[in-house]
Amino acid sequence: MVVPTFDLLGGYKIPVVGLGTWQCNNEKELEDALNAALENGYRHIDTAYLYQNEHIIGRVLKEWFTSGKLKREDVFITTKLPMEGIHPDRVEPFLKKSLENLQLDYLDLYLIHFPVGITQRKNPSDSLHTIPTDHIAIWKKFEQQVDAGRARSIGISNFNIKQVDRIVKNARVKPASLQIENHVFLQQAELVKFAQDQGIVVVAYSPLGSPAYGNYVATLGITAKPTPSILNHPKVNEIAKKHGKTAAHVALRFQIQRKIAVIPKSVTANRVQANINLFDFTLDDQDMKALRQLDIGEACRVCDFKFAKVSSDHPEWPFPQ
Ligand code: NDP
Numbered sequence: 213m214v215v216p217t218f219d220l221l222g223g224y225k226i227p228v229v230g231l232g233t234w235q236c237n238n239e240k241e242l243e244d245a246l247n248a249a250l251e252n253g254y255r256h257i258d259t260a261y262l263y264q265n266e267h268i269i270g271r272v273l274k275e276w277f278t279s280g281k282l283k284r285e286d287v288f289i290t291t292k293l294p295m296e297g298i299h300p301d302r303v304e305p306f307l308k309k310s311l312e313n314l315q316l317d318y319l320d321l322y323l324i325h326f327p328v329g330i331t332q333r334k335n336p337s338d339s340l341h342t343i344p345t346d347h348i349a350i351w352k353k354f355e356q357q358v359d360a361g362r363a364r365s366i367g368i369s370n371f372n373i374k375q376v377d378r379i380v381k382n383a384r385v386k387p388a389s390l391q392i393e394n395h396v397f398l399q400q401a402e403l404v405k406f407a408q409d410q411g412i413v414v415v416a417y418s419p420l421g422s423p424a425y426g427n428y429v430a431t432l433g434i435t436a437k438p439t440p441s442i443l444n445h446p447k448v449n450e451i452a453k454k455h456g457k458t459a460a461h462v463a464l465r466f467q468i469q470r471k472i473a474v475i476p477k478s479v480t481a482n483r484v485q486a487n488i489n490l491f492d493f494t495l496d497d498q499d500m501k502a503l504r505q506l507d508i509g510e511a512c513r514v515c516d517f518k519f520a521k522v523s524s525d526h527p528e529w530p531f532p533q
Contacts (some may be wrong), residue, residue, distance in 0.1 A: 213253035213488065218413045218473055220365050220388040222358075224320065226413055227288055228468050229488050230256030232477030234263050235428055245479040246272040250282065252485045258391075258417075258475040259314075260292035260325055261306060266313035274315050289314060290321040290391075290415075292369060295520060298329030298345055303353035307362055322363040323391055324350060326370045326517060327528045342526045347375065348382045355385045365389065369417075370517070372530040373406050380410050391415040394472060396442050396463055396503055397512035408471060416467045419474040420460055422514045429519050439512050447502055455493045458486065465490050466503045 217225035231249040236242040242265055246257070250272075259266050273289075276282040291314065297306035307322060329345040331338075354366040367389035368379060379387055390407045394400055394416035404414050418425070420443060426436040442448055443459045452462045460483070464474045468490060476487045495503070510532055517531075524531070 213491070215253060215255060215488065216491070218471065220321075220413055221386050221411045222365050222388050224364050224388070225288075226321070226365075226389065226415070226473055227254075227256035228473045229464070229490060230254065230258050230288070230290070230415075230473065230475040231484065232417065232475040233257065233259045233265055233269065234477055235424065236263070236265055236268075236477065236479055238479075239268050241479045242268045243272055244481065245484055248481045248484045249488075250276060250287075252488055254484075254488060255286055256288040256290070256473075256475070258290045258415075261294045261297070261310050261313075262292065262325060266291060266310055270313055270315035284316070288320040289316060290323060290389075291319055292323040292325035293350075295326050295328060295330045295522070296332045296340075298324065298326075298350060299332075299343065300346070300349045300353050302332065303350060304357065307357055311362065318361055319363045321365045321367055321389055322354065322357060323367045323369045323389070324354070324371075326520070327368075327372075327375050327530050328522055328526045330520075330522055340521055342522050345526070345528045347379060347528070351379055351383060355383070358385050367391065367412070370530050373403055375528065375530060376403075376407055376410070376412070380412075386410070387412055389413045389415055391417055391475075393418050393513060393515050394467060395419050395421045395512075396445070396448060396466060396506045397421060397440065397508045398510070398514075399470075399504065399507040401507070404470065404472065413473060414471075415473045415475060417475060418515055419467055419476050420463055421512075425514050432519050434519055436514070437516075439514055440508075445506065447506060451495070451499045451502065454499075455495075457493055460487060461490060461493070462495070462499075462503070465493065465495055466500070469495055469500060
């Protein structure tokens with residue numbers, strides 16, 4: 213299967229489906245998922261320094277490159293500058309560390325993970341504090357990484373309209389991509405339109421609504437707010453049945469037809485295999501309209517970053533609450 217791509221500002225192309233890898237820290241599980249993904253045609257992998265799994269991805273990619281099954285230019289690798297790296301002096305060292313972990317010479321896309329910087333921890337037990345965060349100074353360092361050939365494209369994640377606009381207005385190298393939480397229940401139409409009008413490719417994280425998010429934050433002693441299940445929603449399932457597909461297919465295809473790329477995470481081989489089978493059906497206007505009507509908005513933001521234990525009164529906190 214050859215996955216279609218969206219054009220990025222700067223001339224590169226991003227496959228419209230990628231494999232998400234957050235909460236994938238079991239080495240064997242992630243290796244198996246990556247192998248299943250690459251065997252089934254995935255050519256886009258999303259990771260982050262924060263996920264602490266870049267080294268596993270690097271090892272698997274190295275095997276594929278060394279065996280000659282894939283060439284470096286066949287795959288699109290995204291990783292992200294962590295919040296503790298959001299300081300002009302720390303951009304390049306963190307990017308170089310990610311390259312080393314991934315065993316790569318360049319990244320396809322490097323993102324600012326979140327618009328709020330925090331103190332750099334020396335030990336995992338150190339408490340975290342937010343720090344003044346100058347996006348323009350950070351962005352200039354990102355542009356230098358493009359100049360140096362360490363990142364082909366650069367972008368932002370979890371930025372709101374005002375923050376995207378400020379970067380665009382001050383950038384020499386425009387952001388190629390904006391990665392945000394986006395799914396049937398949190399469609400963020402205004403932010404998506406704003407970014408797409410600037411030529412920025414939107415990538416939807418948690419495109420299935422991150423059904424295991426509550427379990428993850430519970431391990432950190434946090435209770436996630438209850439949000440409805442996209443995959444069990446009657447309308448999503450009705451549309452899926454009509455096309456002989458699954459609710460997950462409908463949720464992902466909906467985004468692709470909105471010209472939004474998707475990075476569903478799975479470590480279950482048959483789901484990895486299934487989640488990329490999105491190109492043998494088309495949602496019609498009636499389906500798209502019905503799905504658009506399922507938007508609930510902010511109340512359905514799953515990934516509210518409370519797990520990062522930083523305070524939402526920082527001036528660059530991106531979300532309304
Ligand atoms: P997703 O919406 O991709 O949901 C992943 C969950 O859905 C997993 O529990 C997975 O289970 C399950 N799942 C996957 N496919 C299916 C299927 N076909 N049927 C039923 N269940 C399924 O959530 P994520 O929050 O992981 O988001 C995706 C990716 O986006 C992340 O992995 C990460 O790469 C990125 N991300 C980026 C963020 C940012 O701040 N920039 C924040 C959050 C995510 P299982 O694995 O057991 O199969």
